[in-house]
């Protein structure tokens with residue numbers, strides 16, 4: 136494991152399979168997202184995005200809970216930071232702060248490498264925003280999920296209302312967002328918020344390591360292209376998505392990775408061949 140970057144609220148390690156672990160490291164505060172964490176996420180993900188040798192990012196939370204949502208100090212700081220002498224300027228400043236924090240979580244989507252969220256304990260508010268921007272979600276049996284914002288008298292504005300319907304369906308997303316009901320790991324699996332539930336955190340992390348290693352062994356061109364095309368298609372019509380992937384593949388299908396796979400299949404090899412870094 137090699138540690139990369141230097142952050143106060145995050146820890147990043149990269150293992151021998153080129154899988155990065157991005158850990159929220161405010162365990163003592165249930166990984167509540169303070170203003171420093173909002174600021175540190177984009178450069179951390181840009182650093183991972185830039186690395187040609189990487190293959191997968193695993194997003195974890197240190198300690199008992201995955202993420203307790205926005206740190207109440209950041210929420211207070213947001214309104215305290217605006218200049219109340221001019222309502223127009225105040226609202227413009229607030230809007231820009233909200234957009235900047237939205238971008239912070241969207242950096243999980245912008246990272247070309249797939250992001251797997253591994254959730255234990257509580258995942259609340261901004262924690263749900265965060266995992267809905269990941270590509271795949273798994274959890275341990277003690278995990279709970281809550282779209283908490285209406286209980287704080289706010290409209291969720293960091294991505295859950297936009298991304299959750301595509302993951303669990305419109306009806307379930309509305310029920311969760313309008314009631315702020317806490318759901319268990321089992322219910323999260325039933326509604327499709329997570330793909331699998333593991334008995335405990337050790338089993339969760341072991342399984343995620345295995346899954347990440349499997350993905351890391353595949354063609355990085357195919358993996359990054361699949362993430363990009365699926366994100367593009369999510370926000371487009373089917374015909375627009377098909378057109379996009381035709382253009383994408385006309386640029387990618389001449390890759391040496393495809394030749395390598397075809398040669399390996401011709402040798403009747405049971406294993407994937409090694410692929411060079413991007």
Ligand SMILES: CC/C=C\C=C\CC(=O)SCCNC(=O)CCNC(=O)[C@H](O)C(C)(C)COP(=O)(O)OP(=O)(O)OC[C@H]1O[C@@H](n2cnc3c(N)ncnc32)[C@H](O)[C@@H]1OP(=O)(O)O
Pocket residue numbers: 163164165167199200202203204205206207208213233236257259260261262283284287292293
């Ligand atoms: C522009 C707006 C942008 C973003 C908006 C986002 C909206 C949201 O995120 S809404 C959700 C806000 N979060 C919450 O309401 C959760 C509050 N916390 C809890 O309910 C619980 O702490 C828990 C997450 C269920 C975990 O419970 P437990 O395991 O019993 O731990 P605790 O002892 O309660 O907490 C440990 C430690 O963490 C501190 N902490 C927890 N949450 C927050 C928080 N949101 N902000 C700041 N600090 C938090 C808690 O105070 C404890 O610290 P101590 O120093 O030990 O007191």
